[in-house]
Amino acid sequence: MRFSADHQHVETAQGQDFAGLARTLFGNVRLDFGTADKEKSSMLSAMLGACRLTRLEADRHVVFGERVTAEPDDPDAIKLILQAEGSASITQGGLHAPVFTNSLAIYDPRRPYVLTNSTPVRQLLLQLPRQALPQTAIERLAAPFTANAEHDGMCRILLSLMESTMYEIGHLDAVRRASVGQTMIDLVRTMIGEDPAVQVVNPLDLLLARIKDFIAKNIDRPDLTIAMIARRMGCSVRYVYRAFEAERLTPSVYIWDLRLQQAAAKLGEAGGHSGEISRIAFGLGFSSSAHFSRAFRARYAVSPSQWRKAALS
Template identity: 75%
Template sequence: MVAALQRQVDSASGRAFAGLARNLFGNVRLDFGAGGEEKSRMTSAMLGACRLTRLEADRHVVFGDHVTAAPDDPDAIKLIVQTEGSASLTQGGLQALVPQNALVIYDPSRPYMLTNSTPVRQMLLQLPRHALPATAVERLAQPFTAHAEQDGMCRILLSLMDSTIHEIDLLDEARRSSVGQTMIDLVRTMIGADLQQARSVANPLYVLLQRIKDFIDINLERPDLTVTMIARRMGCSVRYVYRAFEVECMTPSDYIWDLRVQKAAAQLQEASGYAGEISGIAFALGFSSSAHFSRAFRHRYGVSPSQWRKASIS
């Protein structure tokens, strides 16, 4: 059981540090300058809808100009807790200092520069954008900062993050998810969001489902559109994506293929009948083969794509 849980933890050190950072945080660029990249190490794990990361590194600068440049880059709000050393975050014309035992919450989809002027130890929490009300996200046009000495909520969150990362190998998936939700609630409270009002307006899973559907619709033609890609983009676990689709009584993959077939049927209704038209529509909508497309189409409509097109033309 412990071995299975450990496999859900990502870790890297030395030269592999920057690669894992890009994989977890999106299109970021790290510059260690004269610092020692070989001294860096990182441990990271999913907590349901959140990702918690602990890192140690020599002084370096993180450039986040195009963090969500690719469809599979995580679209998440980020929180950094400084447990040792000092740093500053420059974003939106504001420079926010991040001293020891302080935190900064920011929207990494907006260009930023994180300057770690000393060797640092940090805890990072990524929250999927849909987990926060729109009004809270709007407040993050500039970084939000808090210090444990002045803010009791900040102290609680710091303590929870630290104890969680130390016990991560002993927590099963359900407990990790529960802890992650607690962290989301703490963050929402810290930045002034009205939790009860937000929950009455929209179920977080419903909001996530709508965002996933929008993402699928935009990327439907990609043959590599997978649940893993969707989860990464939404900043949550694969299991959380499946939970969002439970209300639809289908899996995310079923939804993708069904939507592709529906769009293909609509395009075939406007077909002109030229050779290769059916294959062209299939490939343009992400099907890897004409045979796969024909099977899926017949399963959905009871006729072949060519029969459907002929009926539409006649």
């Protein structure tokens, strides 16, 4: 189930729907409840600007993250688990790290892992865009980073902020949510530690580069949408649009323009046999030959067939 508040999707799930929403939000994970009661599971999740914050309660279970980004539209984000109640442990890269109440673990879900919730748990999960952290921090996450609120003041602050944000989520507009999300990113950056010699790059510039790379690799998909891109980048739809603001483009305009550029290049190389124009159009994600022809003429002031003839002459 999902509902919208201030154009920010809030998603919820209970019981049998819990595992399905977990795969939607966290990627290609597999949950094993064994003999535990799935019906005791519940989840509430919301976007905080570039971040996603999720609160879940569940009976004991194991999460297998073997190929989290197996599909092109799976989310690609660094993950933080804050243990509000219960005991868990995470195994990754040959290392085993316990996660007790009031402690947290930060890890890179691209690397295979097993999260064992050995008791009923209440957890807060924060997904932050990979580009929000410096490369040195990403490299440190070859193994999970852990901290405990009893010994780490930053962990205590983050725990308090995440808890209070979930209670107030219904009263925060999009701007305030984004501000809270950025504060959480800053806290995580501080906790993991940064190399002062590393030049800080605008996160939106990094996001834009990753989006363009993703679009280029999936340009032939007719289902390539802004929502899919946002999920794959681990950010909100609004941040995908923000990444293109400096170029004064919308993501949709960029996608269709890239398709037309590639179509023009393919038409220049195409032979004269029947069906070639339609094959190129459908191969680049256009829904019909008529749609392709209209868009091509609007972009290049000639029809696809005229363009091909000019290239062959």
